[in-house]
Amino acid sequence: MGGIDKQAKGSNPGILWVNSKITKPDELSPQAYQKWYEEVHIPDIFKSGGIKEASRWETVNPSDERPYLAVYPLEDLDFLQTAKFKAIPVHDKNLPGSHAIFDIADFDTRYYRFVQLYEPAGSESKSTLIVSKGQPDFVISAGFTPSDDEDYENWYRQEHLKEVSGITGWRRTERYALTFARQNRKPVGEKQISEPPKFLTMHFFDGESLPAKELEGAGNSEWTKKNMSSMKETSMGIFSKLSQYSKDGSKP
Template structure:
């Protein structure tokens, strides 16, 4: 695991129910595990006081679709990501009586986990929806260029109806289902390469669902940096349930 995982940031977990588990695990059970078991345990730890579970606004199937492969999102803000390197974090259970079969979530769902460090934020606003703009800039792009790009994008987004604020993050580490299993001491034979999610991510908070034109504008941005960007994503999520203190880097 990367050695620079520290400072304020969050775990960002997107997922879907695995196709091979479609006849075993239904959405209601999966979400009950998240709310009543998994997240409840997480926010009871000493290092993760808040959690937010969201649903993609384009969600059409719990198994995911080509247009929306990962319909579920859970993110966990924390004052210091170094907490994820300790035994308390590693001891969080991933097996539950709520889940069918083996009871191990990694046997039932495909989960992508990113560790994101907080880069900056604007003043607080209550959020019910999140629009996520994520990019992988060209390899020769300087951090200053990326920050200037997001500053410009944020200035435009701030004029959008129901906009509340923005938060900026940079990827520190990402892990696959197989790596998650290894972290928990579970057997794995999956040799899949490590995931490569976009390095930079800006989260925009809205008090009501933003128009689909907001995401379209992000995707069609003609900014010079995006002409060579290796990834440019725009997704929107609805807050389904907050947990714990329900604070997302609030003062």
């Protein structure tokens, strides 16, 4: 298929990436968690003013420790340092116990700076990280800390994106660099989850399922093998769509 680079909207674009799990399933069911997330938390986030879109995803692998992923595109990543963002409520009277979400769920929260948006030539989306025709069916969220940043970047731009764009159902690829990570808003210095990978790639696909054989074939080149074998750290998650929202109240 092939694709082209596109610009993200905003002066300092990026995403808020949140991978979460329920820690007290005897107190909080997946259904209640979804209700809080989509009927309380996302509206509260939109009220903060700096975030206009949200998408939620669920892992396809039942053994994954953190089954839920939420992604929020931002036109200005600096918004995440503001008092308005930090004031987003984390308590709700309908939550059990202390009514604090952090007491019954755990959040791996990361801020990512935009690096690259690669889409099919002629794509309808313009200067955005969530396209107008709606949420894709799957996202592969892949984190990497390469041993050679320059070779990694060249590999992606000169070879790997072209390979991935030829896979059945490919919608687009977004690439980011980590700027900040924290677990459950713990104070800096408290024990956190392990250091996340330096770079994030999100490959989006449409279809009833992912083409496993084609995806496997995209890793057969010598350049790919060289980069993957020398990675200092990797992480991989495959998620299917749950819901997508925009600040105006619509579900794109």
